[in-house]
Amino acid sequence: MSNQPDTGTKTVSATLQVMQDEHHHRCWSCGDMRAEHFCGECGHVQPARPTDFFSFFGMPRKLDLDEVKLEREFYKLSRKLHPDVYSRASAKEQSWSLEKTSQLNDAYRILKDPISRTEYLLKLQGIQLEEQSKIATEMARTSGKEKKQTVPVELLEEAFELNMLLEEAKSGMDDDLRAQLVATRDGLTRRMDSMQEDLHAAWKKWDGGDVEATSMMVDVLNRRSYLRNLVRDINEVLK
Numbered sequence: 255m256s257n258q259p260d261t262g263t264k265t266v267s268a269t270l271q272v273m274q275d276e277h278h279h280r281c282w283s284c285g286d287m288r289a290e291h292f293c294g295e296c297g298h299v300q301p302a303r304p305t306d307f308f309s310f311f312g313m314p315r316k317l318d319l320d321e322v323k324l325e326r327e328f329y330k331l332s333r334k335l336h337p338d339v340y341s342r343a344s345a346k347e348q349s350w351s352l353e354k355t356s357q358l359n360d361a362y363r364i365l366k367d368p369i370s371r372t373e374y375l376l377k378l379q380g381i382q383l384e385e386q387s388k389i390a391t392e393m394a395r396t397s398g399k400e401k402k403q404t405v406p407v408e409l410l411e412e413a414f415e416l417n418m419l420l421e422e423a424k425s426g427m428d429d430d431l432r433a434q435l436v437a438t439r440d441g442l443t444r445r446m447d448s449m450q451e452d453l454h455a456a457w458k459k460w461d462g463g464d465v466e467a468t469s470m471m472v473d474v475l476n477r478r479s480y481l482r483n484l485v486r487d488i489n490e491v492l493k
């Protein structure tokens with residue numbers, strides 16, 4: 255039996271210890287109570303803790319978040335957590351700076367994008383859109399049935415016309431058909447962009463504590479995902 259646990263094991267036990275202290279956020283070095291990423295007292299980097307991305311940035315769980323502040327915090331933390339800064343620090347601090355940098359990049363990538371931010375928040379609420387979609391695809395595959403996606407009512411006509419164009423394209427593409435498909439694709443893309451406004455309205459409701467907003471957001475994201483699939487189908491025949 256080795257009496258020298260590797261760095262990974264050390265980090266895990268350190269992380270567990272910190273999880274037990276979850277609500278205290280004590281600095282591992284000086285014991286100060288205000289520690290988050292860095293101790294407010296001694297400035298040491300703190301262990302990476304499992305946390306949601308909003309908390310990571312010290313931001314409230316709001317969707318209409320301050321994007322300027324988010325970006326500023328990201329660059330500030332990137333500089334302060336950069337592994338180069340810890341090249342002479344202890345092994346555990348080096349490993350925490352790496353872990354936190356990776357958490358930081360994930361958190362920023364997800365939160366800066368309006369769609370992924372909304373999906374992420376829904377996931378925190380226990381609603382996994384992507385997962386549901388994957389499960390539906392998998393079930394369709396095993397049952398041999400075509401995966402059915404409900405066509406949003408306002409898209410019925412366009413989806414019908416588009417399917418005819420796509421069928422036509424399969425039997426032979428010409429310049430006229432290509433132009434029609436490009437125009438359709440551009441229209442659908444604009445529609446996807448304009449959904450930003452619907453989403454924003456839902457955000458405001460959610461941030462204001464209106465639970466109805468959850469189903470509004472799910473609806474917008476589903477309609478958007480339907481459009482995205484149509485655009486993908488068009489790109490498929492255009493390539």
Ligand SMILES: [Zn+2]
Pocket residue numbers: 281282283284285286293294295296297298
């Ligand atoms: Zn400290």
